[in-house]
Amino acid sequence: MADKPIRVLVVDDDPGARSLHGRFVSGTPGFALAGTVGLGEAAIDRGLRGGVDLILLDMRLPDISGIEVLHQLRTFGSRSPDVLVISSSRDQITVRQALAAHVVGYLVKPFTQEALQERLRVYRAERRAREHNERERPLGQGEIDRLLSTGRIRLPAASARNWRRAAGSAPPLPSTTPPRLPKGLSEVTLARVVDALDPVSTISAAELAERCTISRATARRYLDYLVSEGTIDLAHRYGKRGRPEVLYRLAPSPAGGDQE
Template sequence: MTPALRVLIVDDDPHARALHARFVAELDGFTVAANVGTGIAAIAVGSREDIDLILLDLRLPDVSGIEVLHRIRTQSTSPPDVIVISSSRDQITVRQALAGRVAGYLIKPFSQEVFAHRLAVYRDERIAPDPSERDEQLAQSEVDRLLATGRVRVSPQAAYPSPPKGISAVTLERVRASLDPVVAASASDIAERCDMSRASARRYLDHLVGEGTVARSHRYGKRGRPEVLYRFAPGS
């Protein structure tokens, strides 16, 4: 018999935590391991090896859910899966979450039936994953569908190619996640956000430009060389 998946529930609202815990308890194949109301607690508990899945709210009182997601991704050798549960539906927040390779994004409010369906799909795909759907990103049309329905399946053509030698997949995801889909950023901006050197940030950004997911532009000042800026390419 397959062991029950251990779930961490993260939400600043105690009533929401209790509700989601009840939903999880009524599902086959899941058990509530813990529930917390702050981002710092979520990072501490979510980094444990006994957590399989985090149900993550993005609006937390100390650090954002996006920050929680990326800290766990970078600090854990085998990070748990994450399903975002949030009322946030703006494009910037959704893209940041998707860049963190979340397993799903449920928009509040939702019914118990929608919740149960999404976790059942996740459970079944975890038990028998489809190789064509592993570690893939969402295309814009799928983001739009997610925003409309709260759930989405990934099409195989939406995947990013594997990074070449010398490019860390984990670091590449951090750089992707640090990019704003609306406001362009310089290599220095990205270096500061990702706590890396400007040269390294430039190397990863140039890789993303070559990949076609990031566009490069220039900002001209009154004097000196133009500043190179980066943002997500249209349709990426």
């Protein structure tokens, strides 16, 4: 059965650009134009209603900025569409803010049909590889043990204590249904990251990336999420020069939390 086309929403305040980029999308195999809008609020509304997998987002919009659109889209969690920025904005602040919101690409205007279609083909290949890896990656022994003891791979923070108890052959504590992860994070990779952390020994983002065979940028995204969830603690290692190195470790369980 053929793959479903990736549904794309074009967001641009210029009607001519919306029409042109919409034609570029429609002419790209594996993609379908879901619509075009000229306002940031309309883009957020379409993203919330669903039916959009990827948004081509201009940064300069008449009502709210593209950065604000990105921030509001990210509050949707796993429902948030991916975003490819298409903009003439090249200033460092805008570019850095967009990249910090985990966009899948940043294409500077003006661009040709071939340039956009190449970006879309790369995105489609990466999306399919990501989905395949999440389905097919072999589980490690620790992950298998957790599946046996809990029935599924759980998410932090409360369930992280269950994972540690399962690894020590102690009965797992009751757990609730885990919350949805932010866009771009997967349960399987999150389980690998938590496995690599220890409540006593600290580890740097670079060491974690090597241990989990992921990029440093990916490792930092998972670590930032775990910090926000209260699952890990931060420490600093000071050298003779330069900025201190940030180190991570699993947060200790609350007092009495692991008592039967």
